[in-house]
Amino acid sequence: MTERGGREPEPGQAVGSPGGRVPRPRSPGGSGPVRAPGAREDGRGPAGQRGFRALISPGQWDLLVAEGALTPHESRSLLLLQGDPGEVVLLCVAGRVKVVYSEPDGREILLAVRGPGDVLGEFAAQDKRPRSATVQAIERGATSRLSAERFDALVGRCGVGPELRNYVMGKFRESFTHTWRVAHRTAADQLTDLLVKLVGAAGPEHPSATTIPMSQEELAAALGLARSAVTPVLAEWKAAGLVRIARGALQVVDLAALIASRPGGSG
Secondary structure: OOOOOOOOOOOOOOOOOHHHOOOOOEOOOOOOEOOOOOOOOOOOOOOOOOHHHHHOOHHHHHHHHHHOEEEEEOOOOEEEOOOOOOOEEEEEEEOOEEEEEEOOOOOEEEEEEEOOOOEEOHHHHHHOOOOOOEEEEOOOEEEEEEEHHHHHHHHHHHOOHHHHHHHHHHHHHHHHHHHHHHHHOOHHHHHHHHHHHHHHOOOOOOOOOOEEOOOHHHHHHHOOOOHHHHHHHHHHHHHOOOEEEEOOEEEEOOHHHHHHOOOOOOO
């Protein structure tokens, strides 16, 4: 798969910057860089690994990332498009992204939140059918971009096929739970679940995991709700000191208390 307007990058080459150098992604507030997991001098990944990266060794993950083209992106960038052919697989290196399904009339709903350590686009790469959802960046970050053929070859070379199957199966199981919660839970419960996912997807090296760079409108749209359904919930949480609300962003002050405030607590 070639890049639009040019040839396919060499393994490990950065896309979108002179000389193959990638500007280090910053935190949502722009205060500093988002370090890519696994960047320590000893080559070992940090504690709290997540996604596919948590199922394989640090060396195997580092090899997969190094074989791709490291590609930075800005907040709200479209990384994969619903309906496109599945010719590319992305490895999320830094920054949170959302997986969104859209109807022809423009209505959309969030299917999942992903972050560092996750694989993006592997479904369409496997079944050779058009992509079933769009992947959009929530914040500035970076991915490693590989052709589907190269990714498949590397999975075989590294001997991580069983781990990839387990990872994909985990996504399917997650989708079942997500569907039930959207259908049966209150707006407050759905919003709590979303914030938990957004904080958890940030990864252990994110400089501000509890800062969610999404507006109230975006949070509501992600749940398939009107803004009027989430505004009173957020106002109540703000009054209780559980969250802080800013223009286009929300900060979770006490995630444990937020979860405990729901009927049934952690359930």
